[in-house]
Amino acid sequence: MSDRLKIFLLLLPALLVIVGLFFGGLLIGLMRSFNYMPVIGLTEPNLQAYAAIFTEEEFYYSFLLSFHISFTSTVISCILAVGAALLLRRAFIGRAIINFLFQLNLTVPHLVGAIGILYLFSQSGSFARLAAEFGMIARPADFPALVFDPYAIGIILQYVWKEVPFIGVIVLANMQAMGEDYESVARSLGASKWQSFRYVLLPLIFPGLLSASVIVFAFTFGAYEIPALLGANYPAALPVLAYRKYTDVDLAARPEAMALAILIAVMSAVMIYIYIRYARRRVRGVR
Amino acid sequence: MIGQDGLWTKTFRYLTCLVLVIWLVLPLIPLAIWSFARGWFFPDILPRFWTLDAWDYAMSDTSGVLDSLWLTIGISLAATALSILIGVPAGRALGMYKFRGKEVVEMMILAPMIVPGIAVALGIHSVFIWLGLTNTVQGVILVHLIPTLPYMTLVMAGIFSNYDPAFEAQARSLGASPLKTFWYVTLPAILPGIIVGGLFAFLVSWSQYILTLLIGGGRVLTLPLLLFNFATSGRNDITGAIGMIYILPGILILLLTAKQLLGRSAAVGGFGRL
Numbered sequence: 047m048s049d050r051l052k053i054f055l056l057l058l059p060a061l062l063v064i065v066g067l068f069f070g071g072l073l074i075g076l077m078r079s080f081n082y083m084p085v086i087g088l089t090e091p092n093l094q095a096y097a098a099i100f101t102e103e104e105f106y107y108s109f110l111l112s113f114h115i116s117f118t119s120t121v122i123s124c125i126l127a128v129g130a131a132l133l134l135r136r137a138f139i140g141r142a143i144i145n146f147l148f149q150l151n152l153t154v155p156h157l158v159g160a161i162g163i164l165y166l167f168s169q170s171g172s173f174a175r176l177a178a179e180f181g182m183i184a185r186p187a188d189f190p191a192l193v194f195d196p197y198a199i200g201i202i203l204q205y206v207w208k209e210v211p212f213i214g215v216i217v218l219a220n221m222q223a224m225g226e227d228y229e230s231v232a233r234s235l236g237a238s239k240w241q242s243f244r245y246v247l248l249p250l251i252f253p254g255l256l257s258a259s260v261i262v263f264a265f266t267f268g269a270y271e272i273p274a275l276l277g278a279n280y281p282a283a284l285p286v287l288a289y290r291k292y293t294d295v296d297l298a299a300r301p302e303a304m305a306l307a308i309l310i311a312v313m314s315a316v317m318i319y320i321y322i323r324y325a326r327r328r329v330r331g332v333r
Numbered sequence: 334m335i336g337q338d339g340l341w342t343k344t345f346r347y348l349t350c351l352v353l354v355i356w357l358v359l360p361l362i363p364l365a366i367w368s369f370a371r372g373w374f375f376p377d378i379l380p381r382f383w384t385l386d387a388w389d390y391a392m393s394d395t396s397g398v399l400d401s402l403w404l405t406i407g408i409s410l411a412a413t414a415l416s417i418l419i420g421v422p423a424g425r426a427l428g429m430y431k432f433r434g435k436e437v438v439e440m441m442i443l444a445p446m447i448v449p450g451i452a453v454a455l456g457i458h459s460v461f462i463w464l465g466l467t468n469t470v471q472g473v474i475l476v477h478l479i480p481t482l483p484y485m486t487l488v489m490a491g492i493f494s495n496y497d498p499a500f501e502a503q504a505r506s507l508g509a510s511p512l513k514t515f516w517y518v519t520l521p522a523i524l525p526g527i528i529v530g531g532l533f534a535f536l537v538s539w540s541q542y543i544l545t546l547l548i549g550g551g552r553v554l555t556l557p558l559l560l561f562n563f564a565t566s567g568r569n570d571i572t573g574a575i576g577m578i579y580i581l582p583g584i585l586i587l588l589l590t591a592k593q594l595l596g597r598s599a600a601v602g603g604f605g606r607l
Contacts (some may be wrong), residue, residue, distance in 0.1 A: 053426045060423035060442060060486060063478050068445050068453055071479075075456030084465075118604050133349055140350035147357040153583030154361070157557050161564045162360025165367065170375040172363050178376035186375050206361060261447060268449020270543040271561060272590035285451045289543070291457055304455055311452035318447055 064124040072311060079304035081322040095301035105306075107281035113196050115273070115283060116266040119205035120259050126206065127213035128255070132243075134214070135221050148211035156208055160272045162202045167192040178257050200276040201283075205266050213258045222245070260321045284310055351423045361580075361584050368573030378461045389569035391578065400558065400574055405539065405547060405555040406582075407468060412477035412538040413531050416583035419478070420530065421523070424489020429498065431546060453479065468550040476544045488533065492526030513572040 058221065077083060081089035099105045134141050174189035183189050193200030228250065232242040250255045273283035284306060292303035357361040367373065368387050370380035426432075445453075456466060457476060466472030500522070503516040523580060542557045551558070556579045563572040 049430065050432070052431050053430050056422040057438060059419040060482060061418060063482055064441055064445065067457060067476065068479050070460065071453035071457035073456065074459055075453065078456065078459060088497055133346060138346070140347065144350060144483055145352060149587055150584060151357055153536060153587050154580050155557060157542055157560060158364065158580055159360055161572060161576055162364050165363035165569065167359055175376045175378050177376055194501065253387035263446045265448065270451055275561065275564060288451055288455070291367060307452045307455045311448055314448045316453065
């Protein structure tokens with residue numbers, strides 16, 4: 047058997063699944079978002095679904111909300127994760143514990159974290175009870191709305207809880223692979239602690255940090271169950287809006303749901319593009 | 334980071350460490366307490382009455398929690414087995430060979446790790462309606478392959494890039510059949526990768542929500558769907574019990590494989606998509 051045939055046969059099952067299900071699903075979604083589905087007699091593609099969502103106020107609020115959730119969660123998680131990694135790269139008693147808790151946290155599904163955040167931060171949750179104990183509030187309603195709130199604070203808290211360990215583990219692996227020699231050199235040449243971090247360590251860990259951020263951003267932009275559980279009813283995050291439209295009794299809303307799904311996919315494609323572009327420029331820069 | 338740390342730095346480090354430890358376990362605590370609580374109303378910091386009622390209910394035949402547990406285990410095991418069968422050959426092709434279009438193939442197989450499930454699941458749902466796969470366990474297992482297969486393939490590509498096919502050639506030249514060669518030579522060499530990739534795949538499938546909800550149409554009631562239903566219906570005690578049951582496999586897998594995974598910190602990143 048020639049190598050080419052062998053490679054083809056080895057890859058065939060995986061490609062069937064990925065092309066058939068993943069790209070097939072995307073393609074069908076795209077076609078239906080254009081109202082184009084010859085099998086059921088829709089032979090004239092049009093932009094009605096896109097026109098409908100782009101003239102709807104809720105779409106813009108949902109988009110901004112989802113962007114805010116993803117952007118804020120990613121930035122906060124990155125900063126805290128780098129801080130945690132800096133703390134953890136020196137050996138001390140706490141390191142083993144936190145390392146274990148990081149990995150434990152990685153195995154906990156997002157949904158469980160979301161329910162935990164709900165029980166902690168809702169107006170009758172643990173923190174509200176603590177506030178009542180110390181006489182800071184009299185009724186649950188006095189506690190600030192941190193879940194189901196318009197600023198999506200509960201959703202962001204949940205993502206930060208889950209993503210700090212995710213980014214932290216990746217950044218820590220990068221830091222440990224590099225060692226502290228480069229920073230030692232910078233320090234011995236007179237750089238301050240901050241300078242050796244900003245101009246030596248940060249550029250070195252940046253590629254790992256960027257790839258983790260891209261994954262986190264795309265995930266938080268498209269995840270359904272967390273905003274469905276912790277989010278306000280209006281405006282809803284884009285994936286929640288898409289699901290609602292898809293399961294609407296009015297079947298005419300289905301193409302609109304598909305259009306939203308395609309926009310979510312486009313957003314993640316933009317993320318991949320930014321990542322590849324940066325990675326390529328970096329490779330060129332090194333050469 | 335260089336030289337002796339002052340007392341202030343040390344104190345700061347221990348304090349941050351303490352805050353981090355508390356923050357990491359904090360959301361799980363009310364969940365655990367609720368599962369043993371009865372009538373835990375505002376403003377009580379701790380429940381007035383402790384009870385095993387929620388656990389009794391969860392373990393009873395009528396609640397459907399155990400049925401849901403077995404169903405979820407079955408779906409995740411099936412998705413894992415299929416991922417192994419499909420991902421091992423694909424990993425071999427990507428890890429051991431250089432060929433034209435390899436970047437494109439890699440990109441295609443890795444794309445589902447970044448593109449959110451809901452973006453593709455709506456389109457798949459329309460096709461599965463025609464195929465009669467919606468609201469069925471088989472349909473759910475099939476869509477779970479979308480997120481699980483990339484991890485399996487990625488882990489196996491890493492294993493095969495450090496794999497020497499000369500051993501297979503030697504076994505063959507000594508008269509072993511292809512099947513025997515695979516069983517006695519290839520499999521033992523790649524088994525660690527299959528285990529790690531398989532555990533990833535299992536946990537990724539275990540944590541799927543929206544794919545199961547859409548394709549299963551709410552009829553294929555896996556643990557996360559049941560958990561969500563109880564969480565939104567305000568039964569905090571039962572939610573707590575199901576939540577504890579739901580995170581158990583992840584913890585078990587972590588404890589069993591801690592050593593193996595600790596050495597592969599980058600691979601652990603795969604857990605982040607749960």
